[in-house]
Amino acid sequence: MAIEEDPPAGIPEWVVTFGDMMSLLLTFFILLASMSEIKQNDKFQGVADSMHEQFGYDSSMSHVPGEMSPRNSSMAAMALTGRAKRAKVVQGGVKSKGTTGENQHVRIVRPGDRTTIGTVVYFSEDSATLSEDAEVDLLGAAETFAGKPQKIELRGHTSRGTPAADSVFKDNWELAYKRSLAVMHVLVDRMKIDPKRIRISVAGPFEPVHTGIDPEKLKQNPRVEVFLLEELADDLDGTPDDKKERYEFVPPATEATEASE
Structure with a gap:
């Protein structure tokens, strides 16, 4: 009867591969656990x-x-x-x-639960007229809005200070509205976007991007934010009964029905 030889000293080679696999799995699950709760949205x-x-x-x-x-x-x-x-x-x-x-003109305007794909159009202080550069940026961003069914919100903003004494605008609310209106005219007249997709809102001086004293940063407050919303324009056109009546199929009259009448 042959005597069975003792196995060579050391661990089997498969143990090394198994150890590598377990290390990778451990790293993967640590990554999942660390990303399961988002505490810093920007870094994530x-x-x-x-x-x-x-x-x-x-x-x-x-x-x-x-x-x-x-x-x-x-x-x-x-x-x-x-x-x-x-x-x-x-x-x-x-x-x-x-x-x-x-398209670098389209950006995430602000993080949040709502869809915030869009762009920002900046204005000069106490002005509701788009500059040439701002209009070019808006037209570039609007290419992605055209042909879609969603609503587009134009939210007008101003600086915190009141308009100048010789301003043609009586207050910040009117100035913010006129800025949104100027953006709407570009989208409708130049990009042929259906006006029923447009929604104008006004935040005035109460949602500034910057609140410090840096004059360069404060130039970002007079603006109009353009949002592509999740709401569909047709869904907001009438009540459910109105839509059912509008889209209900009515079969054409036949000769028999016409004769009976």
């Missing part, structure tokens, strides 16, 4: 955008009308910014063109 968004850019994440489903995730989920703002920081294709970007995509 930076990590998410970087991962989306490297792995080719496509968020095209985020603009499909209807009750469909992720558009109506609590992660809607992040789902809409997957391609917000892509560079141009010649610089290694991805060729898919999204709402933000390679």
